[in-house]
Amino acid sequence: MTKEHTPTYEELKRRLANAEGALHALRSGQADTIAGEQGNLVVCLAEAVDKLRESQAMLARTEQIAHLGSWEWEIAGDRVRWSAELFRIFQRDPALGAPSFAEHRDLYVAEDMDRLEQAVVRCVDDGIPYELELRAIRGDGEIRHCVARGLAGIDSEGKIRRLFGSLQDITDRKLSELLINKQQRELELTLDATTDGIWYWDFLNNEFRFSSGYYAMLGYEANEFPADFENWKSRIHPDDLDQAISVAAEYLKTKPDVYQNEFRMLTKKGDYRWISVHAKVVERDDQGKAIRMIGSHHDITERKQAENERAKLEAQLRQSHKMESVGRLAGGVAHDFNNMLGVILGHTELAMDCVTTREPIYEDLMEIFNAARRSADITRQLLAFARKQTIAPVVIDLNATIEGMLKMLRRLIGEDIDLAWLPETTLWPVKMDPSQIDQILANLCVNARDAIAGVGKLTIETGTAIFDEADCLAHAEYVAGEYVLLAVSDNGCGMDSQTLDNLFEPFYTTKELGRGTGLGLATVYGIVKQNQGFINVYSEPGKGTTFRIYIPAYKESRVQAQPEKVLVIPGARENETILLVEDEPSILKMTTTMLERMGYTVFPSSTPEQAIKTAREHGGEIHLLMTDVVMPGMNGRDLAENLLAIYPNIKRLFMSGYTANVIAHHGILDEGVQFIQKPFSKKNLAIKIRKALDQG
């Protein structure tokens, strides 16, 4: 028996059988006992047999567990030996014995067999071992994915006499791989289909993955930059970075259910978008430490912008409501104050009529009169702010109106300030009381003058503007439409944001004591609002200020002529009678005196009832009814209606400091109705009485 370098399986099997036979013979007493070393020989033999048996059993078990069958091919004799597992893999009856090499062709898918044959030939010819995946055909026809391995057995002469190899059934593993690949692919398709940014973070391998939606949200193509922590971090807005990192760290440490945060991220274009993040740790190790995390990024920029806009609009509305309540308060105060001023002014005028200018007391009376008139101006401004000033709007050309005021304005601002007038050539008309333009420009120019405080420039310009719905969305008070613009700009000291916030509040002033009442801009604001316009201010400290006032354009008729200025103080004509109705005794007395001094015959009444009685009982004509508007019991308007029944041709002159929407609708007189505002001077009274009487 010759020994070979690599004993064959058969040889090994034979040796085992021999050893087993020897052991059996020994144990059954059929073998000779040889003195000396027999004991050891038996033990060694027994051990050798046991080890061999165990090895064989373990080999068989290993093959079975691993679905790994082994084979041996003696090339010259074409003798093939298969292990038990190999028979099981192919579901071939072991009694049939192993197939010959040629019969192996039927055991594999044709194209795989070609590859196997080539590999076997190389192994036989050159001893090159092989390992390849192929598909075996099981006895029941099922295809099994396998790995075939083979190597050459070299004899003592260096010749390749046999091949050894194995075949491992990896079908289950292969199917799992295919399933995993399919699931991975489905996951990728899902990620690509969503527009939301999905991300995945494997902490162990520090592996990031961003979906195509994640990239697109920031304006990038998929995978345009590497998916990693640094690329995420570097794109966060610097002001948000600290909180983004700390919130994430806190989540990982304290392990709440869901991670949420909002921060800004840089896009490819270079702007920032608001991103909302939701994420969750989906896998942890045994110590609870995070292994994998999945999250989503959602673009919430529009929502954030809407929130900011809403906050801004709410602030504007709050400011507007504040102004409304202040206005109501101011109006109420002004009304009561007006009546008293009327009395002071009236009686002072009467007193001044009784003394000559040379007398010392005249100067004192003059002081009283001037002080009262200034107070009346203040209350008029308050009423304007409260939108309670009764106005008589007419359709005007703003350019023409302002041009008529330029001389006065230049005098007002002084020589050191250059006044530039830039009218728009084609301007829509507006319907406003021209005196209100007067008030607006006077107040704005005075403020500009005080802001410049020395040498500077003031510009007045007009223009047109059209606002659409989009503009109105951004400003709470805007109404869509066509507007005429009046802008007043200066290059004075400008205003800070705190001043701007309180700009139109009555009695708010930045001027030193005695130099401003704080009502100028409140007046302007009230006038603009009363005319359904709006006003914007642009100012920065050191940069000057611009007021831009928008008045609705008037579309209906052509511009009317400005009312004439009356230069002569008219008096009564022959036998003109006036029925005077006023519930305030002091005003009734004062007005009666004034009218009588003008030459009118006056029938004073303190109540409407008394007036009606007087009218009924009077035999002759009553030319004019001069009545307060607001009285207890019956208002002036109703009184007038009553008297028209008795005196159909009676003229009417209404007076009030506070219209209360009785005679005027929103402060605007009905056409043809005469009105005098309290407190009034003698001159004003004379003019109004004459006008009312002369009305056709």
Place this chain on the structure above:
Amino acid sequence: MAVDDLISEGLDNNLKRVVLRLFIAGDAPNSRMAKENLKRFRESLIGFHFEIDVVDVLENPQVMLDYGIYLTPALQIIEPRPGGLIYGNLNDGEALRTFLI
């Protein structure tokens, strides 16, 4: 004598050849038994030509190592199935028959 040789040769050519080698340990009991059993076995078979080589391992212990023999008696089969090896005193004739034939 030549005729006897011829007859033997002619007779032998028609017989099935069995070549055996028996390893014994001198006159040890089982070795003795193996020799006797083998002789009896040989005589019981017709149509077989036996060639038996008896090796005494006590005289030549190296032989055991050369042939990979662990115990005596041991019967090595050279023909008809080379490589077969039976340990023991060959008491079981039927098993022997099955193994050899």
